[in-house]
Amino acid sequence: MAADLTGRKALITGAAGGIGQAVARLLDGHGMQLILVDRDETSIRSASQALLTPPEIMTCDLSDREDVERLCGSIRNNHPDLYALVNNAGIGLPGPVDALDMDVIDAHLEINLRAPIRIMRAVAPLMTARGDGAMVATVSLGGVLALKDSAPYSASKFGLRGFLCGFHQEMHPKGVKVSGIYPAAVDTPMLHHEAMHGGSVLNFVDKVMTPEDVAQAILRGIYTGKLEIYVPYSASLTARFVAAFPWMLRPLLPLLEKFGEAGRKKFVAKKGLG
Secondary structure (H helix, E strand, O other): OOOOOOOOEEEEEOOOOHHHHHHHHHHHHOOOEEEEEEOOHHHHHHHHOOOOOOOEEEEOOOOOHHHHHHHHHHHHHHOOOEEEEEEOOOOOOOOOHHHOOHHHHHHHHHHHHHHHHHHHHHHHHHHHHHOOOEEEEEOOHHHOOOOOOOHHHHHHHHHHHHHHHHHHHHHHHHOOEEEEEEEOOEOOHHHHHHHHOOOOHHHHOOOOEOHHHHHHHHHHHHHHOOOEEEEOHHHHHHHHHHHHOHHHHHHHHHHHHHHHHHHHHHHHHHHOOO
16 A cells, blocks of 8 residues: 555545445545545535545535536536545435335435446546546445345345446556445444344344445455455355355245344344344
């Protein structure tokens, strides 16, 4: 990790969330000039108080296609020297498909898949013109192994994983790095909601990671351009093995859910969520 990031620009979506704030603090500590993007300007401004250097703040509703196009235009016009794009924003609302409103399903596809694709497409010519830059996306192990009550989430993350794989191959010869980050469960408000509102208990089979763990992986992606980075690597081994033989998941599910429910209860107690 020899490259000097000081003074280089980085744009982070979902910057007001737990992972987004951790990424902002880490990149700010490396001297990068930050552009923070989220729906809620008040939340971004509050989060930016912890930074050493005042960031540029941009609001964007990633579920709104016109708003995403406005963001892309602003990047093209005002930040042609953008060095790092961190597509971190995401949504995950658990529930069986037939109980979810179609608007909720569409939101997963817009925020988790379509918006990051559009932003990467807008940024690519800027980076290829210079022959450098890095694009990193927070995906999920949900993009490797699909679970019940998370079908729309996994559909969006599987799609993002596929896009990154192809896009990585296109950008590598042009000097641009493309990486996907695949965390297991991360201690964020989203996980707290899932723990209390019917999210998959399999989130709690393995160790729950911190936002700082994911931020370090994102920094690694910026430096190395490794296609897939797993957080933790150990959790990925089980997920990738079962994903290769998806028929195994259903018979194993009762045992895994037993372990997961025990882990969920410990997590809820530790966080005082009950």
